Amino acid sequence: MNTDSLWHLLSTQGADFGLKVLAALAAWIVGRWLIALGLKLFSSALKRGAKVDATLAHYLRAILRVALNIGLVLAILDIFGVKTTSFAALLAGAGLAVGTAWGGMLTHFAAGVFMQLQRPFKVGDYVTAGSVTGWVREIGLFNTTLVTLENVRTIVGNNAIVNGVIQNYSALPYRRVDTAVRLANGVDPLEAIARLRGPIAAIANVVAEPVPEIEILAITLEGPQLTVRPYCHNDHYWQVYFDTYKTIVATFAAAGYPLPETPIAPRERFAPYGLGLRS
Structure with missing residues (x-):
């Protein structure tokens, strides 16, 4: 293309193309603002009117945002003379490649719909x-x-x-907290259980029903092993978990129980009284 031909093209079609670019930019800016406003109003309507919970409301908002942005892109393409039918034909022609590239994403989308149901x-x-x-x-x-x-x-x-x-873990009203402790040989496990019942039940946020379970879990050469299982709401799980071990230490120290020769050895442990930490 020589200089005369290029100048002729710019003089005859440049202005029109420039106007289309400006119109497209304006449409994009205004469209994005309208989409943000519409999504805000949609979220407010769900909260006030339909009383939809946060999970479903966010999912519906995400679907609406995608649909509105697709509509905005199609409108901008129309400004440049690319009709929706032509765009659909272009997508159909590249369907195999797009389907292969997006196959994994579509499975995640379908799984998201299933989770909402x-x-x-x-x-x-x-x-x-x-x-x-x-x-x-x-x-x-x-x-x-x-x-x-x-x-x-x-x-x-x-x-x-x-x-x-x-x-x-949040679906049910309470959750069991599992802890374990080994006693030294010579310590009466039934006496130890009796000493623990009151202090364990008095731990903050331990529910009254079910009653905390304190039982002999195993008899070993190193000494009897107890399991201590209070119940609490999931929000208080870790507070009750650690307070249970603190209560065991304090109770056994007050009773004058000796340290076990071989403490429980899970992934992590407390040395005093063989307190085993389980995640």
Whole structure:
């Protein structure tokens, strides 16, 4: 293309193309503002009118946001003369490649829809899902966001959650706290159990029903092993867990019990009285 031809093209079609670019930019700015406003109004309407819970409301909002953005893109393409039918034909022609590239994402999307229907958990629940344990912060179109005990934001694909084991620790009104302690040889385990019943039941946030379980778990050459199992709401699990061990230490120290020669040896342990820490 020589200089004369280029100048002729710019002089005849440049202005028109420039106007289209400006119109597209304006449409994008105004469209994004309208989408943000519409999503805000939609969220407010769900909270005030329909009383939809946070989990479903966020999911519906995500679907609406995607649909509105697709509509905005199609409107901008129309400004440049690319009709919706032409765009659909273009997508159909590249269908195989797009389907291959997005196949994994579509499975996560389908899993997200399944999770909304089955509702194995909701935002705010403490769960194990996709081999990750933490609080549910967001259930999105393709993945779910959890915050672990270490305060790490972890994103798990919805399909990995649906295809794995889901444990919801917040679904029931109480949860059992499992602890264990070994007594020194010569200490009467029945006496130790009797000494523990009152102090364990008096720990803050331990529920009255079911009654805490304190039983002989095993008899070994190193000494009898007790299991101490109070119950509490999931929100108080770790407070009750650690307070149980503190109560055992204080109770046995007050009774003058000697230290066991061989403490319980799980992954982690407390030396006093062989207190085994189990996560």
